[in-house]
Amino acid sequence: ATGDRPARYPEAALAARAARVLRDNDTGAVITAAPRLYPHMWSWDAAFISIGLARLDVQRAIAELETLFAAQWRNGMVPHIVFTDDDAYFPGPDRWGTEAAPDGPRNVRTSGICQPPVHAIAVQRVLEVARRSSPDDRRAAERFARKIWPALYAWHRWLVEYRTPGSSGLVAIVHGWESGMDNSPRWDVPYDAVHPGAALPPYVRKDVRVVGDASERPTDREYDRYLWLIEEMRRAGYDQRKIVENSSFLVGDVFITALFAISCDVLVELGEEFGQPAGELADLADWAEKARAAVAGSCHSVSGMARDRDLRTSRWLDTQTIAGFSPLLCGGAPDDVQLRLLSLLDSERWCGHEGLLAPVPPSVSPLRPGFNPRQYWRGPQWPVVAWVFFWAFEHRGWHERARKLRDAGIRLTEDGAFGEYYEPFTGKPLGSADQSWTAAVVLDWLC
Numbered sequence: 100a101t102g103d104r105p106a107r108y109p110e111a112a113l114a115a116r117a118a119r120v121l122r123d124n125d126t127g128a129v130i131t132a133a134p135r136l137y138p139h140m141w142s143w144d145a146a147f148i149s150i151g152l153a154r155l156d157v158q159r160a161i162a163e164l165e166t167l168f169a170a171q172w173r174n175g176m177v178p179h180i181v182f183t184d185d186d187a188y189f190p191g192p193d194r195w196g197t198e199a200a201p202d203g204p205r206n207v208r209t210s211g212i213c214q215p216p217v218h219a220i221a222v223q224r225v226l227e228v229a230r231r232s233s234p235d236d237r238r239a240a241e242r243f244a245r246k247i248w249p250a251l252y253a254w255h256r257w258l259v260e261y262r263t264p265g266s267s268g269l270v271a272i273v274h275g276w277e278s279g280m281d282n283s284p285r286w287d288v289p290y291d292a293v294h295p296g297a298a299l300p301p302y303v304r305k306d307v308r309v310v311g312d313a314s315e316r317p318t319d320r321e322y323d324r325y326l327w328l329i330e331e332m333r334r335a336g337y338d339q340r341k342i343v344e345n346s347s348f349l350v351g352d353v354f355i356t357a358l359f360a361i362s363c364d365v366l367v368e369l370g371e372e373f374g375q376p377a378g379e380l381a382d383l384a385d386w387a388e389k390a391r392a393a394v395a396g397s398c399h400s401v402s403g404m405a406r407d408r409d410l411r412t413s414r415w416l417d418t419q420t421i422a423g424f425s426p427l428l429c430g431g432a433p434d435d436v437q438l439r440l441l442s443l444l445d446s447e448r449w450c451g452h453e454g455l456l457a458p459v460p461p462s463v464s465p466l467r468p469g470f471n472p473r474q475y476w477r478g479p480q481w482p483v484v485a486w487v488f489f490w491a492f493e494h495r496g497w498h499e500r501a502r503k504l505r506d507a508g509i510r511l512t513e514d515g516a517f518g519e520y521y522e523p524f525t526g527k528p529l530g531s532a533d534q535s536w537t538a539a540v541v542l543d544w545l546c
């Protein structure tokens with residue numbers, strides 16, 4: 100072990116610690132994304148958290164997803180943050196000002212954007228775990244899956260109706276936060292075209308106070324842009340059509356598009372089982388097919404890597420990041436492209452890099468100029484992203500690959516810190532400690 104990694108927990112002790120993290124982050128109402136840095140419920144975090152929770156308490160896992168979906172907007176959007184009363188995070192509900200949004204929920208305060216659609220995957224995973232757990236859990240999870248299905252369908256429908264503009268077929272985001280990979284170099288070019296106006300209300304960041312080393316977080320320049328986009332949305336009254344038409348940032352996100360495709364597949368599987376309307380099942384199958392085609396259509400002709408598309412300039416974004424492997428999540432690209440991507444993933448440019456503590460794909464290739472091993476989505480490894488690939492590989496029947504990724508994920512996290520992200524060479528946990536989704540995916544791997 101390096102100096103940064105004092106402990107190495109055996110699996111049973113690691114699972115016990117992970118369970119403890121989830122219990123400690125439980126306010127009684129929600130499990131916060133992290134104890135101090137993120138004292139609210141985040142949309143895709145809640146999905147992964149419920150997957151881990153199912154291993155501890157199926158009813159609690161269901162409650163978490165119910166809480167998230169109780170905040171679903173009337174137009175179908177699942178908001179990226181559901182706020183608790185804690186005011187330690189910025190931007191909080193006042194800055195978002197979504198009360199003014201005609202489609203917002205009534206009894207709860209939320210942000211005004213979304214995050215990746217992984218919720219159907221969570222519902223299915225919770226159901227699988229519940230079926231092996233007890234007859235009561237099975238009944239509760241089946242009741243829940245049946246009840247939440249229409250809300251999941253409405254969420255997917257929203258992404259198609261409002262967020263699939265133009266002809267690329269990619270699901271579009273209007274803020275880097277929607278991607279879940281906030282400051283990834285994927286968004287550098289589109290953010291360069293965001294010019295914060297003089298009317299940007301002043302603000303004070305709180306994240307840099309919690310994470311002692313500010314260089315592990317996005318920069319102030321980036322934050323100005325994040326907040327300017329919120330300002331634009333407020334001014335548009337959170338009218339989705341206006342936002343998609345006018346916001347200074349509109350990007351087809353290939354990673355979200357791949358997740359959307361597989362979540363549609365899962366929703367079809369659940370819908371068939373629970374007798375949901377045939378027309379809606381047909382919609383989902385159609386959306387999945389189109390999303391897959393969009394992901395395949397984005398692949399670079401030489402590298403095979405999938406690309407985001409700046410929908411304001413109609414240009415492909417060639418920055419190579421973990422999102423380039425999106426076709427491995429959802430399939431649909433020609434076999435030779437997938438094989439190229441698999442060998443790239445195994446190569447020294449990614450998981451095969453000899454300096455890595457564990458062969459978990461970093462957010463950016465360590466051989467790419469601009470790779471920063473400590474800064475957020477610009478280099479570190481994120482266990483939750485490894486879990487997404489693990490799940491997809493299992494789903495595709497690539498069991499050996501899935502097992503290797505799981506082992507690598509455990510190797511990375513067996514220090515028991517449950518870091519938000521990790522320095523790939525030393526394995527030092529960075530950002531927040533006791534991050535809920537890290538604990539949750541480790542629990543899923545271990546149980």
Ligand code: 9YW
Pocket residue numbers: 132133137141142143144278279280281306
């Ligand atoms: C922020 C909660 C969230 C994740 C995002 C991640 C980060 C929040 O934390 O964003 O303020 O920076 O980028 O994917 O959902 O864990």
